[in-house]
Amino acid sequence: MIVSSQTVPFVDLTLQHQPIQADIETAIAAVVQRGDFILGKTLKEFEAEFAEASGVKYGVGVASGTDAIALGLQACGILPGDEVLVPANTFIATVMGVIQAGATPILVDCDPHTALIDLNLAAKAITPKTKAIVPVHLYGQMVSPRALLDFAQAHHLIIFEDAAQAHLAQREGYWAGSVGMAAAFSFYPSKNLGAFGNGGMLITSDEEVAQRVRTLRNYGAPKKYYHTEVGKNSRLDTLQAAILQVKLPYLSQWNQLRNQAGQIYDQGLKSGEDKGITPINNQSQEGHVYHLYVIRIQETASLSRDQVQGFLEERGIQTGIHYPIPCHLQPAYKSLGYQLGDFPQAETLCEQILSLPMYPGITREQITWVIEQLSLI
Numbered sequence: 426m427i428v429s430s431q432t433v434p435f436v437d438l439t440l441q442h443q444p445i446q447a448d449i450e451t452a453i454a455a456v457v458q459r460g461d462f463i464l465g466k467t468l469k470e471f472e473a474e475f476a477e478a479s480g481v482k483y484g485v486g487v488a489s490g491t492d493a494i495a496l497g498l499q500a501c502g503i504l505p506g507d508e509v510l511v512p513a514n515t516f517i518a519t520v521m522g523v524i525q526a527g528a529t530p531i532l533v534d535c536d537p538h539t540a541l542i543d544l545n546l547a548a549k550a551i552t553p554k555t556k557a558i559v560p561v562h563l564y565g566q567m568v569s570p571r572a573l574l575d576f577a578q579a580h581h582l583i584i585f586e587d588a589a590q591a592h593l594a595q596r597e598g599y600w601a602g603s604v605g606m607a608a609a610f611s612f613y614p615s616k617n618l619g620a621f622g623n624g625g626m627l628i629t630s631d632e633e634v635a636q637r638v639r640t641l642r643n644y645g646a647p648k649k650y651y652h653t654e655v656g657k658n659s660r661l662d663t664l665q666a667a668i669l670q671v672k673l674p675y676l677s678q679w680n681q682l683r684n685q686a687g688q689i690y691d692q693g694l695k696s697g698e699d700k701g702i703t704p705i706n707n708q709s710q711e712g713h714v715y716h717l718y719v720i721r722i723q724e725t726a727s728l729s730r731d732q733v734q735g736f737l738e739e740r741g742i743q744t745g746i747h748y749p750i751p752c753h754l755q756p757a758y759k760s761l762g763y764q765l766g767d768f769p770q771a772e773t774l775c776e777q778i779l780s781l782p783m784y785p786g787i788t789r790e791q792i793t794w795v796i797e798q799l800s801l802i
């Protein structure tokens with residue numbers, strides 16, 4: 426057994442929660458005191474604060490990021506039978522959300538350097554039924570807003586951003602979630618802004634879209650016991666909103682720490698490139714909020730990705746794979762009609778990617794230890 430001088434967890438949420446624990450407890454107690462657990466005061470406050478921080482007018486808290494996609498697409502006017510462009514290498518919830526909105530996901534391959542959706546390939550996948558594109562700001566890096574806006578304008582498509590991994594990310598002067606007609610965020614606990622359970626938000630500057638999601642998340646009722654749509658029960662709990670409201674003022678600082686950690690990794694891994702170890706490209710500098718720090722272990726490396734993962738594990742370094750199977754090869758999505766070979770970049774990435782430890786508060790020493798171990802490969 427190898428004795429490691431450092432243990433590096435994949436994420437450590439206690440670091441961000443301990444210093445603000447008393448404030449969180451106070452916020453929870455206030456909700457309990459008021460008893461407004463559903464659609465309460467702090468939910469409305471947090472919706473407004475998160476929307477404003479993201480550069481848009483309205484926020485609508487929902488039960489999860491997945492629901493924010495499904496209900497948000499419906500509210501943007503996506504109808505059954507419409508086709509929606511989605512990257513093949515995303516968390517399955519992006520594809521699931523499109524299907525739950527009643528639309529058909531049309532998968533698109535990615536750029537191998539950034540792992541972001543390839544808009545040239547997206548253009549080739551357009552048919553007369555295509556109504557929208559759901560760019561995923563994967564790992565905390567935005568898809569270029571200028572490129573997206575040009576693309577959407579040229580093809581008359583709605584942009585609906587999946588910003589579940591990109592709270593307050595920036596690129597070309599845009600905040601994540603402010604580029605398209607609307608955007609979805611997730612507050613899953615390990616996200617850059619995480620709740621103490623599930624949660625999500627739809628943000629938009631379009632009042633009608635916001636109002637429609639408010640209705641859809643509340644049993645399709647614009648007013649009590651009056652149902653204009655089937656809808657569902659998908660509200661962000663006031664308690665979760667209270668916790669998120671305490672955390673929001675720290676988000677920029679936490680993102681900065683993630684970005685600094687990303688830069689230390691990038692710098693330290695430069696010498697690994699001739700060994701076939703390459704970081705996913707950061708094309709948005711300080712605007713990248715590094716939900717995940719992902720490297721590729723290419724064919725030229727002396728070990729496979731799985732071997733590298735085992736090698737690091739033996740040295741006390743936890744890693745992850747986001748994601749090991751591309752959406753089109755997931756058993757549940759066979760009926761979409763794709764097969765192995767359809768999205769070669771996404772398929773190769775799934776075999777080569779490895780997510781290294783990344784969280785606000787990871788130390789330079791811990792990152793150096795990870796880089797040193799990778800240099801031994």
Ligand SMILES: Cc1ncc(COP(=O)(O)O)c(C=O)c1O
Pocket residue numbers: 489490491492515516518519561587589590610611612613623624625
């Ligand atoms: C890219 C992406 N889209 C959508 C989601 C769905 O969010 P949730 O888990 O809150 O439903 C997630 C996170 O889980 C995600 O990473």
